[in-house]
Amino acid sequence: MSHAGGPGDDKDRHVDDPDHAGPDIFRFRQGDSETAMKRRVVVVGAGLAGLASAVALERHGVEVVVLEARGRLGGRVHTWRENGHHADLGAERVDGDHRRVHALAARSAVPLVPVDEEAAALDDVLMFDGVTHRAAEIHEGPIGAELDRVTSHVSALAAQLPRLDDPTTHPEARSLDARSVGDLLDELAPSADARSIVEQRVRSEGAVEPHQLSLLAWVHQVAMAEAKPADQIESHRLRGGADVLAEALSSRLSAPVRLATTVLAVDLHAAGVRATTEQGGVEADAVVLAVPPTVVGQLRFEGQVPAVIEQLSKLPMGDITKRLLAFDTPVWRASGWSGHALIEPSSFVTWEAPAPEVLIVYAGGSAARRLATMPLAELVAALPPAWRTGPPPREVHTAHWGSVAETGGAWNAPTPGQVLPTWHVLRRPHGRLHLAGEHTAARFSGFMEGALESAERVVSELAG
Incomplete structure (x- = not known):
């Protein structure tokens, strides 16, 4: 949950100049009309997809109510902050072709900054069974x-x-x-x-x-990655943390997001929709489900329920963990290492947070749960030797997304046989029901860009 850049002067223009920032879903397109829009829409979920949908719909004259089960905004975009430092616990980096993120950041006065160039000039590590190798040596050999x-x-x-x-x-x-x-x-x-x-x-x-x-x-996924220059992959971060985008979107809404409001049921009927929460019900003309598939499976649907709900609720989510370790200094740099390491057989990856003395230890798949539950001393012992030359680190936070009830995982990970029967149905409207979220994006599934891409499609559906 989770890129950017571009060659020469063009990189700086599309990051910082709104006129070169890419598509803007918050403006009318030719042919749009307020009269064509549904009068009132309830959005379930205040991640980037839900918030971007809500902001754009309000721009089209729609009354919008946003419901969020958590006590915060952002969904899988969430930033840890302490003593002036920060690190993203979920979505983090931005690619050069993530034009919607670039546009939103530029118009929200949120700078996109390059990943640390000093660290990029140092060596990466591949560690097999406790033996440290330069990544380049491994890739140049058998x-x-x-x-x-x-x-x-x-x-x-x-x-x-x-x-x-x-x-x-x-x-x-x-x-x-x-x-x-x-x-x-x-x-x-x-x-x-x-x-x-x-x-x-x-x-x-x-x-x-x-x-x-x-x-x-x-x-x-490989085709998407190979369609862009290598220097545009994971090349930027959002200054201050990725969840500043969620705050920026929320600030544009006419009414605050209803936080700590869990949707229990959605009733789809001929005259409209009703979202039932612990606090009551919200009536609307249409509903945007901007929550992960695992959450859809927890909701009760009534009335004219489309078949896509069952398909959606069966989509699996992948699992990731990020653990943040605070060192006195980035001791690995003294040995010429970048902080980026691939550690086997544990399948852990490390890299520096924006403050280089904070190390992010990351794992996905089955390794995510191992990382989440591993004692700190055991985790430190698994790091490359150059990471252990100074005082032991302090653990500051663990984010295991598979154990978060409001999410149930990191991003959509289709099993064999799931892509073909679900691809098109997840990316079109179903009567009064509209689907948003990275899992419904056509090009950028799994990314913040995908969340915004899905919001753009939802607004187009409701404007049709």
């Missing part, structure tokens, strides 16, 4: 050749995708969706060390185990 073989195979599959916004158009879509990433690794049979690195990547970026992830979903 393991690197095995990785290249796997990567080339997946890249060749990704290159066949004719439309980045629709993986179902892949000529081998049915075959790919029927298999898992683990199935592909079994077929290619890379060396144990190379397979370990690939599996770690799947856990980190897919948030599930390789055998749990549809190969079609993975090929789509």
Whole structure:
């Protein structure tokens, strides 16, 4: 839950100049009209998708009520702050082609700043069974050749995708969706060390185990990544933390978000909709469900319930954990290391927070729960030796998204056989029901950009 940049002067323009910041869903498009919009809309969920939908709908003259079960805004966009330091517990980095995030940040006067260039000039670590290696050494050796073989195979599959916004158009879509990433690794049979690195990547970026992830979903993700220059991937952060975007959106609403308001049931009937909460009910002409699939499965639906609800409630969410460790100083830099490490066989990844003395330890898939429950001393012992040359770190926060009831995971991770039957139904309206959230984005699923992309589509649906 969770990029940016661009070459030369263009990078600086699209980050800082509103006139070059990309699409703005908060402005009318030609053909839009207030009279075409539903009169009142209830939005369930105050993450970026729900908030962006609400702000844009109000711009179109719609009365909007936003309901949020948590006592805070942002959903999976959440920032830890202490003594002037901060670190993102969920979505964090922004890619260069995340134009909606760039536009929203520019118009909200929230600077996008490059990731630490000093750290980028230092070496990354790959650690196998306690032995530290420079990442470049591994990639230049026999393991690197095995990785290249796997990567080339997946890249060749990704290159066949004719439309980045629709993986179902892949000529081998049915075959790919029927298999898992683990199935592909079994077929290619890379060396144990190379397979370990690939599996770690799947856990980190897919948030599930390789055998749990549809190969079609993975090929789509690779195609998206390879469609942009490498220096535009995860190149920026939002100054002050990612959840400043949620605060900026909320400040534009005419009425405050109703926090700590859990929706229990949604009644879809011919005359309208009703969202029932512990505090009462909200009547509206349409409802936008801007919550993760796991949350949809917890709601009670009544009346004219579309079939998509059952499909949506069965979509799995991946799992990630971030643990924040505070050091006196970034001791790894003294040894020439960047703070970025891949640690095997634990499948942990580390990198520096905006304050470099705060280290983020990250894991996805089955490793997420291990990281969340591991004693601090054991975790520190698992770090590379250069990370342990000074006083032991202090743990400041743990975020295990799989254990958060209001979320139930990190982001959507389709299992084999799930992409084809759900892709189009998740991305269109169903009567008075509209679906938002990164899991309904066509191009940027799993990203803040995807949340905003889905909001743009929802507003277009309601304007039609």
